[in-house]
Amino acid sequence: MPVAPLNLYDLTREQLRVQLVRWDLNSVHTARLWNYLYIELAASLDAMPELPPKLRARLATDTHLGVLPTALETASRDGFTHKYLLSLADAERIETVLMRYTGRVTACISSQVGCAMGCVFCATGQMGYTRHLTAGEIVAQAVHVARALRAPVPSPAHKKCHVRRDTSAEAPAERCHVIRDKPAETRLRNLVLMGMGEPLHNYDAVMHAVDILRDPNGLALGAERITLSTVGVVPGILRLAAEKRPVHLAVSLHAANQAERAALVPAAKKWPLDELMAACRTYSETTGRRIFYEWTLIEGKNDSPAHARTVGELLGNLPAQVNLIPLNPTNGYAGAPTATEAARVFQHILSSEFKIRSTVRQRRGIDIAAGCGQLAVAEAASK
DSSP states (O other), X not given: OOOOOEEGGGOOHHHXXXXXXXXXXXXXXXXXXXXXXXXXXXXXGGGOTTSOHHHHHXXXXXXXXXXXXXXXXXXXXXXXXXXXXXXXXXXXXXXEEEEEETTEEEEEOOSEEEOSSOOTTOHHHHHOEEEEOOHHHHHHHHHHHXXXXXXXXXXXXXXXXXXXXXXXXXXXXXXXXXXXXXXXXOSOOEEEEOSSSOGGGGHHHHHHHXXXXXXXXXXXXXXXXXXXEESOOHHHHHHHHHHTOSSEEEEEOOOSSHHHHHHHOGGGGTSOHHHHHHHHHHHHHHHOOOEEEEXXXXXXXXXXXXXXXXXXXXHTTSOEEEEEEEOOOBTTBOOOBOOHHHHHHHHHHHHHHHOOXXXXXXXXXXXXXXXXXXXXXXXXXXX
């Protein structure tokens, strides 16, 4: 049986060095090849002209550069968000999102084709699970966004000025900041594993990809720049704690009692709320890190003052921040987002009564279905 070509994005820098040695090639070329992959962001072997002929020949026959072709690119009306439908080698597709903020950009990348967790309000959960992504396919998404940032296209960051409302709990309702003109950010600095899929269901590939993305000689994404979001896969959280992986952890909570959570998040039937919170406590105690708890605000479901107080009681003695996310529309769920004032009341209760810091997620890309919970391959989501 023929051996499948190596995906260069699957290899850490050390693994790449070892591979060159196995090919009886001088490992001194590791640095140049790595530089082509992650500094120059070369999209083909032709874009690596300074490699020696023997290495180029070996790369041409035994490897492939796992660049993911863009099947479709869409941009939000305000220009801050771009969504990429990317094609995989087996004809499956995934979605990746680039979000621009003043002075920074964030890539939201996928870890699976589809998702097995089945959260009722999430478009990816509605499309079902197909397969895990490889580490190389995860890395390739970050490289794709990094390459897109270098393209000479107008950015909303070039506007004379724009207004950002202050959504902190203590801010007056009408307070805002004027942000002056700044040059567009051209380097990928922040990455969230919040796209399609459950990262902790694909733990090994995700963590291998994180190791590659954090390499200081490559994309150099620091520990404080990567956030992994989980629906609450307890074994994965405990493994993260034991290994003290240098990433931020976000837990999709959405309800503060078992019955309500199981109705929204079917995975809660496998990993009940009490087990999840015990794992979260272990994680915080072991790593010294706070956890970001995500709460999708659904009108009439989980957005009342009473719900806010159950959250406060659940998290009151844990190092926590709550990210409040107004529900984004999907074809498979009929719920509505919480009204702005109700979200402010919820946030105020967390702050004033429980001293829990919270934010209301700034909505981006809703008009192109690029918001939280909206990513899905259209053909699968419509089945």
